[in-house]
Amino acid sequence: MSGARNMLYRPTSRMGAADRTSAVASSFVVADGGQCIGCKACELACFAVHSQAGGIGASVGTVSVPVVPKVYVVRAGDAYVPVQCRHCENAPCAHACPVQAIRQEDGVVMIDEERCIGCTSCVLACPFGAIEVTPVYRAGHVVTQSGLTRHANRAALPRTAASKCDLCAETADGQPACVEACPNQVLRLAKGAVDSPPERRREVFFPRL
Amino acid sequence: MADKVLTVCPYCGSGCQLHLLVDKGQVIGAEPADGRTNEGTLCLKGHYGWDFLNDPQILTARLRKPMIRKNGVMEEVEWEEAIQYTAERLSAIKEKYGPDSIMGTGSARGPGNEANYVMQKFMRAVIGTNNIDHCARVCHGPSVAGLTYSLGDGAMSNSIPEIEHSDLLFVFGYNAPETHPIVARRIVAAKQRGAKIIVCDPRMTETGRISDMWLPLKGGSNMALVNAFGHVLVHEGLYDKRYVEANTEGFAEYVDSIKKYTPEYAEGITGVKAADIRAAMREYAKAPTATILYGMGVCQFSQAVDVVKGLASLALLTGNLGKPNVGIGPVRGQNNVQGSCDMGALPNVYPGYQDVTDTAVRKKFEKAWGVEQLPRKKGYSLTEVPHLILKENKLKAYYIFGEDPVQSDPNAAELREALDQLEFVVVQDIFMNKTALHADVILPSTAWGEHDGVYSSADRGFQRIRKAVEPQGDVKPDWAIISEVATAMGYPMSYANTEEIWDEMRSLCPLFAGASYQKMEDQGGVQWPCPTEDHPGTPYLYKGNQFSTPSGKGRLFACEWRPPQEQPDAKFPLVLSTVREVGHYSVRTMTGNCRALRQLSDEPGFIQISPQDATDLNILDGEIVAISSRRGRIMARAQVSDRVQQGATYMTYHWWVGACNELTADFLDPVSKTPELKYCAIRLERIADQAQAERDVHESYQRIRRQMNVHEAVLADKVTR
Numbered sequence: 001m002s003g004a005r006n007m008l009y010r011p012t013s014r015m016g017a018a019d020r021t022s023a024v025a026s027s028f029v030v031a032d033g034g035q036c037i038g039c040k041a042c043e044l045a046c047f048a049v050h051s052q053a054g055g056i057g058a059s060v061g062t063v064s065v066p067v068v069p070k071v072y073v074v075r076a077g078d079a080y081v082p083v084q085c086r087h088c089e090n091a092p093c094a095h096a097c098p099v100q101a102i103r104q105e106d107g108v109v110m111i112d113e114e115r116c117i118g119c120t121s122c123v124l125a126c127p128f129g130a131i132e133v134t135p136v137y138r139a140g141h142v143v144t145q146s147g148l149t150r151h152a153n154r155a156a157l158p159r160t161a162a163s164k165c166d167l168c169a170e171t172a173d174g175q176p177a178c179v180e181a182c183p184n185q186v187l188r189l190a191k192g193a194v195d196s197p198p199e200r201r202r203e204v205f206f207p208r209l
Numbered sequence: 210m211a212d213k214v215l216t217v218c219p220y221c222g223s224g225c226q227l228h229l230l231v232d233k234g235q236v237i238g239a240e241p242a243d244g245r246t247n248e249g250t251l252c253l254k255g256h257y258g259w260d261f262l263n264d265p266q267i268l269t270a271r272l273r274k275p276m277i278r279k280n281g282v283m284e285e286v287e288w289e290e291a292i293q294y295t296a297e298r299l300s301a302i303k304e305k306y307g308p309d310s311i312m313g314t315g316s317a318r319g320p321g322n323e324a325n326y327v328m329q330k331f332m333r334a335v336i337g338t339n340n341i342d343h344c345a346r347v348c349h350g351p352s353v354a355g356l357t358y359s360l361g362d363g364a365m366s367n368s369i370p371e372i373e374h375s376d377l378l379f380v381f382g383y384n385a386p387e388t389h390p391i392v393a394r395r396i397v398a399a400k401q402r403g404a405k406i407i408v409c410d411p412r413m414t415e416t417g418r419i420s421d422m423w424l425p426l427k428g429g430s431n432m433a434l435v436n437a438f439g440h441v442l443v444h445e446g447l448y449d450k451r452y453v454e455a456n457t458e459g460f461a462e463y464v465d466s467i468k469k470y471t472p473e474y475a476e477g478i479t480g481v482k483a484a485d486i487r488a489a490m491r492e493y494a495k496a497p498t499a500t501i502l503y504g505m506g507v508c509q510f511s512q513a514v515d516v517v518k519g520l521a522s523l524a525l526l527t528g529n530l531g532k533p534n535v536g537i538g539p540v541r542g543q544n545n546v547q548g549s550c551d552m553g554a555l556p557n558v559y560p561g562y563q564d565v566t567d568t569a570v571r572k573k574f575e576k577a578w579g580v581e582q583l584p585r586k587k588g589y590s591l592t593e594v595p596h597l598i599l600k601e602n603k604l605k606a607y608y609i610f611g612e613d614p615v616q617s618d619p620n621a622a623e624l625r626e627a628l629d630q631l632e633f634v635v636v637q638d639i640f641m642n643k644t645a646l647h648a649d650v651i652l653p654s655t656a657w658g659e660h661d662g663v664y665s666s667a668d669r670g671f672q673r674i675r676k677a678v679e680p681q682g683d684v685k686p687d688w689a690i691i692s693e694v695a696t697a698m699g700y701p702m703s704y705a706n707t708e709e710i711w712d713e714m715r716s717l718c719p720l721f722a723g724a725s726y727q728k729m730e731d732q733g734g735v736q737w738p739c740p741t742e743d744h745p746g747t748p749y750l751y752k753g754n755q756f757s758t759p760s761g762k763g764r765l766f767a768c769e770w771r772p773p774q775e776q777p778d779a780k781f782p783l784v785l786s787t788v789r790e791v792g793h794y795s796v797r798t799m800t801g802n803c804r805a806l807r808q809l810s811d812e813p814g815f816i817q818i819s820p821q822d823a824t825d826l827n828i829l830d831g832e833i834v835a836i837s838s839r840r841g842r843i844m845a846r847a848q849v850s851d852r853v854q855q856g857a858t859y860m861t862y863h864w865w866v867g868a869c870n871e872l873t874a875d876f877l878d879p880v881s882k883t884p885e886l887k888y889c890a891i892r893l894e895r896i897a898d899q900a901q902a903e904r905d906v907h908e909s910y911q912r913i914r915r916q917m918n919v920h921e922a923v924l925a926d927k928v929t930r
């Protein structure tokens with residue numbers, strides 16, 4: 001790995017409490033060039049890490065929840081590209097949120113699942129398609145809404161909330177799971193505007209496919 | 210804190226090493242290890258492919274207890290009864306119809322090399338037949354036959370890490386990103402180092418996308434294209450004259466055979482522009498080091514062996530053998546296909562590729578195994594089995610071990626009929642599967658993660674697999690079960706552990722003699738040939754251009770192109786190819802029972818079609834469609850893709866509802882007996898009532914799961930779509 005690249009791998013501000021106050025620029029995971037082979041290892045790694053909070057990621061057995069990652073491997077023209085939240089400096093999703101469920105914390109744009117009302121304003125506002133509104137799971141079971149039912153069969157509807165990349169906020173070591181899982185080193189944690197020289201940045205944002 | 214157990218991934222042949230994290234007797238995760246081929250990386254199957262060990266019954270239930278069919282129903286019995294019954298029935302059939310009326314399989318998957326060694330020994334020494342084969346027949350059989358003819362060994366001549374350092378990769382009918390993500394990583398890395406990549410594939414693939422040249426040939430025209438390549442090399446004088454003279458034979462005949470295959474002539478057959486054929490070979494010949502990689506797009510045709518020989522000839526003509534970072538790589542699809550071949554689970558060779566018709570070899574095995582006379586003639590091939598039963602009435606019993614031919618082999622309906630006609634069918638496996646539905650006896654065995662052993666990676670690398678957890682239920686290691694049946698048949702077999710089996714095997718195989726457990730432990734793995742204790746193993750074959758052919762020279766070969774056997778017509782206008790999907794593996798009993806992998810894609814599976822065909826047939830992306838051929842009819846979801854050429858369709862063979870092998874034809878390559886899974890004629894029909902179609906799919910899935918012993922409670926609890 002070249003020196004320039006190593007620079008971009010610098011640990012993020014979430015590594016230690018002392019660092020946190022100094023963090024300004026957002027970090028985000030970017031896909032490099034056209035090297036992605038569409039193997040989806042990143043999607044599964046993302047799902048596994050985030051479902052740990054719901055009590056199922058590391059457990060085994062028959063608990064069944066849909067695989068809903070926060071990184072999406074999509075076809076763009078001829079190539080595959082993994083897409084996830086850019087943690088915008090001036091986050092349109094946060095501006096769009098009517099209940100202030102989206103906030104910026106140490107350079108990470110986070111969604112407060114509890115506060116989110118699932119109105120999809122942020123989904124529409126995000127220019128990258130990084131947000132999905134998905135059912136909320138706890139311990140492998142879907143959380144339902146007490147009052148709201150589907151009229152035809154009176155089944156309680158699932159509680160839904162906006163879901164997107166939070167740079168693996170819930171893991172201890174601060175390294176996003178997708179970055180570690182990708183067998184092709186396609187993904188890396190970049191510290192956007194500050195660290196990267198302009199030419200490098202352009203390559204990051206508009207990968208040569 | 211979790212324990213870490215170092216082992217090898219049970220899925221594709223890349224042979225990635227990983228640590229299983231074990232807590233309270235359960236696997237709770239996997240971490241990449243620094244294996245020779247994977248160097249600290251894994252694909253999604255390696256990361257999340259261990260969940261099946263916990264028997265989640267998502268798709269099918271683990272086998273936990275021996276079963277015998279009594280009055281038409283499978284009943285659980287004790288081991289003693291199951292072993293005794295199996296031994297008695299096999300002995301009676303052997304007595305009545307002779308040893309050659311019994312067929313056995315090896316298993317290219319979880320059981321490992323030792324179990325395969327024991328199985329072929331059982332068939333040869335106890336039953337007295339060479340009727341042993343395994344599923345390499347449906348995949349890389351042509352590589353074994355073709356490369357053995359051309360070069361002397363049927364395996365990859367190079368090693369997986371070398372791919373990265375080759376100056377040119379010539380990829381033919383091989384989609385590494387789907388089949389071997391970790392090999393794909395080497396291809397990407399080679400590209401980054403400046404290697405040229407040339408891809409021959411009817412479909413645009415990920416490798417095609419990063420290639421310098423993509424030659425989209427028509428399905429089934431391989432031989433014509435390979436001949437034209439040879440034509441360019443010879444007639445433009447691009448071949449290495451000195452190398453050809455010194456190290457090959459058959460040049461004159463070769464030149465004669467390719468004479469008519471001018472690029473222009475081949476363009477008419479293959480659809481690849483003559484200029485591109487020329488350009489590709491100019492690049493290939495120019496590169497200081499070049500590696501050919503190929504896969505099922507070469508092997509699953511009825512002219513596969515010829516094409517394999519043709520590809521080997523290209524490497525021979527350009528001198529791309531016998532040194533590092535060059536060669537020809539048939540990349541094995543299943544974790545231990547190479548291993549079951551190494552162990553002699555083949556009808557024509559003993560372990561270590563020693564010919565069954567060679568008297569000296571036979572004498573050696575007779576002595577070692579304490580048998581007066583081992584069978585002298587070659588056995589039957591696996592793919593001939595349906596025909597041998599239905600048409601020739603030659604087989605009476607079938608011992609199927611770690612395979613699910615009803616799912617993986619062509620023309621499923623015919624195979625089912627054949628199984629039902631047999632007098633006795635033994636299925637030894639870890640999961641209930643479609644083949645086990647036709648069994649008389651089911652013998653439950655331990656899975657990967659529950660036993661020790663050795664796998665051979667695609668590039669001839671022996672690596673240790675280790676037991677991580679205690680098996681649940683009344684199951685035994687495969688080698689122990691086979692040994693017990695042998696003993697009950699009057700041939701005492703007893704081994705204390707797999708190392709004992711391994712050492713017996715080594716003592717009989719000069720090629721593997723130095724590859725001890727200890728050496729695998731110390732080095733992380735050993736690539737064969739490894740003839741002596743102090744030999745470190747062999748990353749690439751044919752050093753000094755010494756080939757393992759009888760004359761020591763490489764043999765050049767070309768022959769006339771023949772079109773595939775079943776051509777599309779008015780009634781069945783489209784061509785079907787079977788392919789693989791990255792998140793699933795083989796017959797899917799393992800990956801389909803891994804929660805995360807299963808959720809990425811599920812029944813009924815996809816059929817990829819071109820946008821033009823979709824428009825013509827009025828089919829939308831994601832709709833369920835009906836697909837039929839002369840042999841069957843199934844349903845699958847349409848996936849409209851601009852990577853597919855008009856008239857061609859692709860289906861992954863992992864699905865149970867959308868089982869494409871209900872459609873495929875059993876035309877075989879005459880030499881390797883490998884079926885033409887990449888080419889049969891089908892028809893696609895729109896289903897008007899999509900809601901009903903979705904319900905039908907759901908119901909047939911539930912019905913299959915019920916047959917697979919999935920608990921009613923599990924079935925009731927869950928939505929499976």
Ligand code: SF4
Pocket residue numbers: 084085086087088091092093094109125126127128129130131164
């Ligand atoms: S979700 Fe979209 S809009 Fe919000 S921060 Fe991420 S990329 Fe920006």
Ligand code: SF4
Pocket residue numbers: 031035036037038039040041042043073080082181182183184185186187
């Ligand atoms: S893991 Fe890497 S190569 Fe695979 S899909 Fe994700 S980004 Fe692409």
Ligand code: SF4
Pocket residue numbers: 218219220221222223224225247250251252253254255256389390391392
């Ligand atoms: S499936 Fe193949 S590439 Fe993936 S981890 Fe296993 S051995 Fe490696």
